[in-house]
Amino acid sequence: AIKKVAVIGAGIAGLSCARELQSFGMLVDVFEKSRGPSGRMSTRRMQDWSADHGAQYFTARDPRFIKEVQRWRQAGIADIWTPKLKVYESNVWCDSSSQETRYVGTPNMNSPGKYLTEDLSVKYERTITGLESRDGQWAIHCSESGAVATLYDCVVFAIPAPQASALLKNLDARASSISNSAQMKACWTMMAHLPHQLATDFDAAFINQEIINWICQNGSKPMRQGTMWTINGSPAWSQENVELSKDDAQDQMMECLTRLGFNCQDAEISMHRWRYASGSLENSIDFLSLPDIRLGLCGDWLNGGRVEGAWLSGLGLAVDIHQSTKQYL
Ligand code: FAD
Known part of the structure; x- marks a missing residue:
């Protein structure tokens, strides 16, 4: 069965996916390039003011x-x-x-995101730059600390389409073509x-x-x-x-x-x-699950382009990974 999953992106989609996967007993590490969770559900806090500047x-x-x-x-x-x-x-x-x-x-605005990270392993300031297949598992690389020591059974991309597209270019034609077709x-x-x-x-x-x-x-x-x-x-x-x-x-x-x-x-x-x-795909597909290569994609752009769609996309992918664990083997 799938034991270890890496989730790339600690926005609302990645966090919802990570929590659900963890609730199924999987070991999940979330990698986030910025210093905190929530992605586009964000608030800028300065010394004497704050304002929601994303959703x-x-x-x-x-x-x-x-x-x-x-x-x-x-x-x-x-x-x-x-x-x-x-x-x-x-x-x-x-x-x-x-x-x-x-x-x-x-x-x-980032309070729900922070709340969802409770009991999750989230590694901040980790920008994932590439993946490499190694004996049926995935090795991932990040720009801050090079190769991550752990090998993962499955990797979830929970990042905006153009950023996913850049990482998927040489990995999988289906995922790459879908992420290319979302206009953000x-x-x-x-x-x-x-x-x-x-x-x-x-x-x-x-x-x-x-x-x-x-x-x-x-x-x-x-x-x-x-x-x-x-x-x-x-x-x-x-x-x-x-x-x-x-x-x-x-x-x-x-x-x-x-x-x-x-x-x-x-x-x-x-x-x-x-x-x-x-922005999102013209026809929403909720999430993309690729059991044969143990990759999944979730995020707002696969499911209508909003907070609710992002959260549901992450949840849907987690349930699919759990249900198709045998195929993912
Ligand atoms: P994101 O929140 O973008 O999360 C992706 C995360 O991945 C980010 O934290 C990013 O730092 C990280 N990441 C990216 N690349 C890498 C990498 N290579 N390695 C590691 N981490 C990486 N939605 C509504 O429902 N209502 C609104 O009113 C609304 N208004 C909006 C206004 C603005 C200005 C913006 C920007 C968005 C708005 N949205 C609104 C959209 C909403 O914010 C998004 O739909 C939702 O937050 C997307 O969540 P997500 O998890 O799919 O992606």
């Missing part, structure tokens, strides 16, 4: 994820967010008619303190037909304080301008914000560029 909220529709979010709420690491929402289009601000139930991590788009994110902006009559707004497509007051979310705004560039504009300098991207977004009626005088800004923020 802004998440929804729960599948009964399995609804149950998980319930567990998170009981643990105090997620809660419902009921923003006063507006929609901006053609110079007009309207109330949003959306009835969606929205959740956020509490006190930060960038997102320029601006976190702004606007000292001269008066209180608005909304907490967040969807902006249509502008280079900005979302603006949100972080302090309106449960267990947050402060007056930081998170402002996202639209996928189309962000992708087209992905190579701009931070200063140039900031200038264009500030100009748009001013046109929308915000007072940007003396603004204090922090910019973040997400190279692979959003």
Whole structure:
């Protein structure tokens, strides 16, 4: 049977997969290139402010994820967010008619990710750069410490499509072709303190037909304080301008914000560029399991491109690996 599994990526998909595999009695090591868990469910924390700069909220529709979010709420690491929402289009601000139930991590967007790492072996600052088949097992290499001593029976890729594609190029044609076909788009994110902006009559707004497509007051979310705004560039504009300098991207977004009626005088800004923020396969396949070579792929891009899809993708792959253990042998 499969005993040892390496999961590459400690985003919500990798963590959900790792936990489920561990619950089946497998020995799991998670490798994460950054210093903490959660990937794109993230919060930037500075000395005197913090702001969610990745996922802004998440929804729960599948009964399995609804149950998980319930567990998170009981643990105090997620809660419902009921923003006063507006929609901006053609110079007009309207109330949003959306009835969606929205959740956020509490006190930060990365709180559910941190919670999921409890009892898991997660190795941070480990960027996986290659895999090599050795006597029916996988040897993995990372840029920080070279070859990892342990050999694994199975490897799970829980990273964005373009990053998976780079690692899979010479490993497997099927996995490589699927990861190549997912178009992921960038997102320029601006976190702004606007000292001269008066209180608005909304907490967040969807902006249509502008280079900005979302603006949100972080302090309106449960267990947050402060007056930081998170402002996202639209996928189309962000992708087209992905190579701009931070200063140039900031200038264009500030100009748009001013046109929308915000007072940007003396603004204090922090910019973040997400190279692979959003996007997914045109037809979702939930996850990709390749028992013959003992590899699996999970992540938002295989299952609709959002937090819920990512979590379900990881879970689905783990169950599949468990069920097909004989094939994986
Ligand atoms: P990720 O979170 O990207 O996790 C992948 C992890 O793998 C990362 O931690 C990365 O550091 C690591 N990694 C990558 N390469 C390697 C390597 N070679 N070796 C080791 N580790 C590696 N979703 C919603 O549902 N609602 C929203 O409102 C929403 N808004 C968003 C706004 C923005 C600006 C962004 C960027 C995303 C938003 N999303 C939203 C999408 C949501 O964040 C993602 O769908 C979800 O978090 C993806 O999880 P994941 O585990 O698939 O991938």
